[in-house]
Amino acid sequence: MALTASVQAWLLSQLGADTPVADLETRYSRLGSARAVALEVLNERHAALLQQPTTLSLSGVVGLGFGENIKALERKIALLESGQPPAPDDPEEAGSAGQLGVFRLVERPRR
Numbered sequence: 001m002a003l004t005a006s007v008q009a010w011l012l013s014q015l016g017a018d019t020p021v022a023d024l025e026t027r028y029s030r031l032g033s034a035r036a037v038a039l040e041v042l043n044e045r046h047a048a049l050l051q052q053p054t055t056l057s058l059s060g061v062v063g064l065g066f067g068e069n070i071k072a073l074e075r076k077i078a079l080l081e082s083g084q085p086p087a088p089d090d091p092e093e094a095g096s097a098g099q100l101g102v103f104r105l106v107e108r109p110r111r
Contacts, residue, residue, distance in 0.1 A: 003028045006088040014038045014080070034087040039080050046073045 003011075003025045011024050011034055019041065027037045049070050057063035083090070 001029055001032055004088070007034045010034055010088050011038060014076075014085075015041050034089050035080060035083075038087075039077065042073060042077050042080070046070065046077065049073065 003021075007028070008021060008024065011028075012019060012021075015024075015038060024037060027040060028034065031037050031040065049066060052066065054067050054070065055063070055065045079085075
């Protein structure tokens, strides 16, 4: 399965422009979907952050915290797992194209 320009652009927008395209192509041919590639890369990044200390401080000099980075990655992974944002190669939902939805109007109670 070849990595198309639209899938590559979506992956780079999700993972960052500094992500090597050759790595994305290899993963895409192995996994077969852009969403699976993005999740695999983000899960690897998440695991690497968890292996490192979450805070580093030198008294009176500098203090670094990576807790928010970990939380941001967890939110991004949760969004991708829920199907947001849609990837260019996501399968379309059956019956969703060209159909109308139905909703019911309910009268509000009078005061």
